[in-house]
Amino acid sequence: MSYKDESGDWVHPSNVVANDSGTNDGEKYCRKDNGASVRKVAIEKMSKSKKNTIEIDDIIKEYGADAARLFVSSDSPPERNIEWSTNGISKVHKYLSDIYDFITNFLQDKQADSDVATEKNEGYISAADSDSSINKDLNALSKEEKDFLIMLNQTIYNVTNNMDSLYFNKVVANLREFSNYMTGRSSQLPRNLLKYGLEAFLKMFYPIIPHVVEELWKCLGYTDYMQLSAWPKVDDRLMESSIISIPVQINGKTYAVIDIAPDEEQNIVEEIAKEMENVKKVIGGRSVKKVVYVKNRVINFVCV
Numbered sequence: 001m002s003y004k005d006e007s008g009d010w011v012h013p014s015n016v017v018a019n020d021s022g023t024n025d026g027e028k029y030c031r032k033d034n035g036a037s038v039r040k041v042a043i044e045k046m047s048k049s050k051k052n053t054i055e056i057d058d059i060i061k062e063y064g065a066d067a068a069r070l071f072v073s074s075d076s077p078p079e080r081n082i083e084w085s086t087n088g089i090s091k092v093h094k095y096l097s098d099i100y101d102f103i104t105n106f107l108q109d110k111q112a113d114s115d116v117a118t119e120k121n122e123g124y125i126s127a128a129d130s131d132s133s134i135n136k137d138l139n140a141l142s143k144e145e146k147d148f149l150i151m152l153n154q155t156i157y158n159v160t161n162n163m164d165s166l167y168f169n170k171v172v173a174n175l176r177e178f179s180n181y182m183t184g185r186s187s188q189l190p191r192n193l194l195k196y197g198l199e200a201f202l203k204m205f206y207p208i209i210p211h212v213v214e215e216l217w218k219c220l221g222y223t224d225y226m227q228l229s230a231w232p233k234v235d236d237r238l239m240e241s242s243i244i245s246i247p248v249q250i251n252g253k254t255y256a257v258i259d260i261a262p263d264e265e266q267n268i269v270e271e272i273a274k275e276m277e278n279v280k281k282v283i284g285g286r287s288v289k290k291v292v293y294v295k296n297r298v299i300n301f302v303c304v
Helices: 056-063 065-075 086-108 111-117 143-164 168-184 191-205 210-219 266-274 277-283
Strands: 002-005 016-018 029-031 037-041 244-250 253-260 288-294 298-303
Touching (some): 056 065, 056 086, 086 168, 143 168, 143 191, 244 277, 253 266, 266 288, 266 298, 277 298
Antiparallel strands (some): 029 037
């Protein structure tokens, strides 16, 4: 974001604060040094003359290198320029904190120790093994277990393909959707299965956030570096499912990916989409003028 003061001089973002007497839209600012009014201007390319450059050392110091990597990877496809947003990287940093807290809280439960010890007897092969498949009769699984494994398997398939195509923004979208699914259903799943999913999730996230992943990998009890273990494999038995993934867009921009049944009715898809945290935040109090639903492909909320 770029700023100019009343004299038309460019002002660095670090010298800008919100004005308490600002307008209703909250977009009135002033200079820190002299209190002069400041206004935002259209998004500009970074330029020293416009004083809108970002010091990467400052970003890493405040948010960490992995948060910066995740934000850059998730913002845009590789063929488009990134639009830097301090608000955006703050949200990314919060997401990483939430994932870290979820996994560390999972590990604090003393019951996890006994579950880990019987993991292979239960039929869930550790994702650290060379063959990370499910050594269990799928018909013996509960509906919740099977749905979770289907979701995980589809995530592995999508992430692998998007990673190979260098669509890191799609990789991040796939992984964030899976993490939302996993954390929302954690109480319904056996701990050994949840651990299996966590391991695969971390392995897929390693190319984007390696420092956080390595720390959490060691928290799970492994002494070797995670990068030395095998990439999760797709289980062909779980490819034929009653679940498909479609993007949720607002004014043409994707904010989430949801899982639905094939040929699901529009009203059901709308309800699921509106429950996604990112969708809630972006729509907020805005009016939804129209909903465009292309069956099995995409749902788009047109907001004003």
